[in-house]
Amino acid sequence: MTDFVDNDSKSNAQRRLNTITTHLSGTDHAFIDSLRLERRPDQVAYISPMDPLRFLLRSAMVYTNKPALVHQNVTFTYRQFTERVLRLANGLLDDYGVQTGDRVGILCQNIPSFVEATFAIPAAGAIMVPFNTRLAAAEIEYVLGHSGCSTVIVQQFFLDSRQVSVDHLAKVFPSLRLIIVADLPQTPHLDPYEVLLAKHTSSRLWRDLPLVNDENAVLSINYTSGSTGRPKGVMVTYRGAYLNTLNVAIHDAISNTSVMLWTLPMFHCNGWGFIWSMVAVGGTQLMLNKIDYDEIWKSLKTRGVTHYNGAPTVQNEVCNHPEAERLPRTVRVLSGGAALSNVLIKKMLSLNLQPTQVYGLTETYGPIAMSFEPWNLHDRHPDDLDARCKLMARQGFNTVAADEIRVLDPTTALDVPSNGTAIGEICFSGNLNMKGYYNNPEETAKTFRAGFLWTGDLAVRHADGTIEIVDRGKDVIVSGGENISSLEVENVIVQMDQVSECAVIGGPDEKWGERPFAFVVPRKPDHSLQADEIINHCRANLAGYKARLYVLLEIARLICFSAL
């Protein structure tokens, strides 16, 4: 473990010297040999199943002693990181009895354990289930039950925050096993996760693991809030994950000189694929447990960050931070979840943050569409940055490994005319689409039709081929980059004895883009029901971002307005 400090004052060559070591000493051939996968003799030589694990094994060989993961003041080289993954896979198999096809949950912030589990769980033949860290206890319980996880790797933080109660889960899911990650980089001997890893030093090698070897098998189930209340489990395949890895590597121009700061939650579509991509190119990932704008600026200024990703809400806070200043080198930023405003794009450019707007869903591995890049639009509006920013706010085109994005008439399933006014539903097909919703044939059947995945998002197609969302067909509220189901919030509010009816819609919000607005009718003319009670009830039963409510109470035909 070595320190990872990189000052801009150092020359580029010096920076490379510090951050890139592409080889190991001459005595480590046993490690190199241990990375080998065997082929079955019946396998044809010209096809290997696409599996992101191959990227890790390659980078462990090529970038052995280069920093892979940096967390606080601890650095894991690719060798250390890879060895930790192998130990975790062995621990899952030996100590937790994980079987092929089991679901294994990850409830962690952006810490090394998340990245390690992303590779170790499939390496053990199991399917990973990343949890949204903002879910409330009841929601976590629902996802645990629905996915049928046999084991969950859970960070102590979520026990402390009472999102997870060990005692309660032991009653509800008697066979569930928890692996606690204390997240104590300085005192690993006090961390059960680290103790597990330390124990598994010399069991199976990679070639002995029960790898799945079917590129169309499910690698990950990512629960997401859609229109229908309960989160749905998006099934991600090995093939899709592999191709999306190459896809985002090309579009975000990452390489072995890249340093990514983890501002985006890793649970969101497996970090939009960048957990795999950064490993594939041999880059360095800087952990950030959760959004902390002081830390972001410290990292941007002193740790050689070249890339970060996040929703416009995050970009806004980054730009308006007191430490914000123009960076000496360009940092590439993907922004998704909502459109960037002209003001924000210009502010980012002034700080040398180069934004690219992406659009996608959990159902599409994250980013599947990309807008014009404003610096590539000079010919169209050479003197008008505002006009270029406006073009950039469109959802744009499919990315290179995705099929064309279609805008289809929901009745005829035919493409709408490309005239910028005819409205249709955004539909996807191809290798960057989910396989279906886990254990949910009804929702799967509703979502796939005529060979396409129907998103519910309504859009027009312009004559230049770009698509632009005009409305959401489903009752999804997007607040700070998170999906909120109107129906799910409604269902929680109507559980209150005092409530007769409730309707939740998305309303505009300067900071979060949208917030849920709840229209509530008390069960009887009950003047005692207060908006605060409703908000507190939601907070107790829903993720915090879903409870960030405006409540409008109908009382004797008067509307009473209350905001959190």
Add this chain to the structure above:
Amino acid sequence: MTDFVDNDSKSNAQRRLNTITTHLSGTDHAFIDSLRLERRPDQVAYISPMDPLRFLLRSAMVYTNKPALVHQNVTFTYRQFTERVLRLANGLLDDYGVQTGDRVGILCQNIPSFVEATFAIPAAGAIMVPFNTRLAAAEIEYVLGHSGCSTVIVQQFFLDSRQVSVDHLAKVFPSLRLIIVADLPQTPHLDPYEVLLAKHTSSRLWRDLPLVNDENAVLSINYTSGSTGRPKGVMVTYRGAYLNTLNVAIHDAISNTSVMLWTLPMFHCNGWGFIWSMVAVGGTQLMLNKIDYDEIWKSLKTRGVTHYNGAPTVQNEVCNHPEAERLPRTVRVLSGGAALSNVLIKKMLSLNLQPTQVYGLTETYGPIAMSFEPWNLHDRHPDDLDARCKLMARQGFNTVAADEIRVLDPTTALDVPSNGTAIGEICFSGNLNMKGYYNNPEETAKTFRAGFLWTGDLAVRHADGTIEIVDRGKDVIVSGGENISSLEVENVIVQMDQVSECAVIGGPDEKWGERPFAFVVPRKPDHSLQADEIINHCRANLAGYKARLYVLLEIARLICFSAL
């Protein structure tokens, strides 16, 4: 058609302004809509067959009016280029009766027709057969016969050079159809190829073409000289070509701001995959009919070249050209076919040419291994560029979409120890391997064994995982980046009445790396047989580079030495 001129004196933004136009006017939606592929209703939404044609259709939409191909002073935008591909596909189907699975040859220099045919032939459901432009008439005839081409797109140049005789071919292959490319950019109405394209303005759209839709089908057959005399047809699949496209795009860091100069012959492994890759990223390809060092330096200095590729022989000539001078921006260069010398690497770096050494075979889509990059080796030998260059001369590691490269004991098929001294045979597996040799079950069976493709190249594996070739197990001579079969040259020489026996081996050559050395025993003590006669006989029957002979005649137990 617009001029493509780019001066270094212009600012980077200005350069982008000239070279990148990412959209079209608002009235072209019919073109955009024409690019659409239909899905079969029975197709699952989450899998699309990987097909490089998708890259072209996407770039036609995203980079519609951006320069795609530049040839002399003619530029084709992505729209024009794509329309020409569609017209050619229609012409092949309607005027030449091309059927699904037919073989269609390409015998062209690095001109737009080659790139267009690369997309149009598979779009017509056929298999492309790129011809090495250096083959002699008899060799071309052999490949035509073996591949069973129904049609060949042939540049007038090869009729003029007498490599192709229309009359003779008409006798040998009565049903063969030729499409002549006059290569007259200034007077297209005099060019039969252009007349064909002009005729097919409004027939089938992309969705109406007989696309193959099977990613494991054969896309291209690339004939290569191996150890056994006659060229063998390497079968390349859609899946492999698609993955190699993404693979080289990542490794050579190409993007929509890239300008590639075609110094590498396009017939070599489909331009090492860059014909597809440059299209996938929306870059610009500068044609260069054949190697011309004056033109190379003119392009490097005035046309914004960011990338070129070639064998060390080419790098050497580039570096030693009178126009050579340090470029204001870095140009990335892949070099393959033989190792770069320390002197040459240093010379290239001094000119701001950043070399990366690649290794591969036609059987692996071109580059499948990549060496250390010397600028990433500072930590190992910070003060010793020579030592870093020496490390770079190794063949290195597998590229990101390739499986690990194995060095196997030919007897046991087990990996040799990674000790830098144990010698084994380089073996490949995975998605960047050919499917087999076309119509050649014997050679295919010899090449594939135990699930691997056996290359015949002998190597060691070092403790850091890098591989390094120590000898070639097969009788292949690599001269100026071209493979020469010893056996093939021997077979031609022994056709001479005056020759009794002959052995050909590779010998060192300062300019070409290797040259064939022929040891010849006359049939009877015939003092009249001259080395010149042997060389002339070879020139008449072999590609020029194969006839670049040293001849050693055994005369009465004396060795008589003669060189071309």
